[in-house]
Amino acid sequence: xxxxxxxxxxxxxxxxxxxxxxxxxxxxxxxxxxxxxxxxxxxxxxxxxxxxxxxxxxxxxxxxxxxxxxxxxxxxxxxxxxxxxxxxxxxxxxxxxxxxxxxxxxxxxxxxxxxxxxxxxxxxxxxxxxxxxxxxxxxxxxxxxx
Numbered sequence: 001x002x003x004x005x006x007x008x009x010x011x012x013x014x015x016x017x018x019x020x021x022x023x024x025x026x027x028x029x030x031x032x033x034x035x036x037x038x039x040x041x042x043x044x045x046x047x048x049x050x051x052x053x054x055x056x057x058x059x060x061x062x063x064x065x066x067x068x069x070x071x072x073x074x075x076x077x078x079x080x081x082x083x084x085x086x087x088x089x090x091x092x093x094x095x096x097x098x099x100x101x102x103x104x105x106x107x108x109x110x111x112x113x114x115x116x117x118x119x120x121x122x123x124x125x126x127x128x129x130x131x132x133x134x135x136x137x138x139x140x141x142x143x144x145x146x
Contacts, residue, residue: 003089008078009081012077012081019040043066047064048060049064068125
């Protein structure tokens with residue numbers, strides 16, 4: 001079966017963390033795709049725990065981090081595989097197909113948007129994590145000083 005690079009990149013961009021892009025490429029037996037999907041669901045659960053606990057749940061932070069990693073991994077694979085030359089893509093994923101891949105500008109646009117969203121989410125995640133860390137340090141210092 002022919003594997004289209006645009007479909008792979010679109011799945012990674014539009015449904016990040018779901019593992020669907022890896023399932024498309026390597027099939028349902030791929031453990032990394034399943035781990036990515038589990039990480040996404042763990043991240044959703046972690047985000048809900050953090051919201052319910054006013055950002056103080058340690059388990060919520062761990063689960064949210066798993067979801068964060070899952071999202072970032074999806075965008076990173078979109079960038080990595082999207083920038084791969086068509087000849088190398090065909091040699092690895094379409095060796096038995098007679099049809100050749102011609103990616104074009106839509107794949108490059110998927111890569112650009114994945115880079116922009118991935119960088120924005122990473123910076124936001126780091127800003128929130130550091131903010132919460134410093135808030136907890138200030139609260140601990142206040143308790144000590146009283």
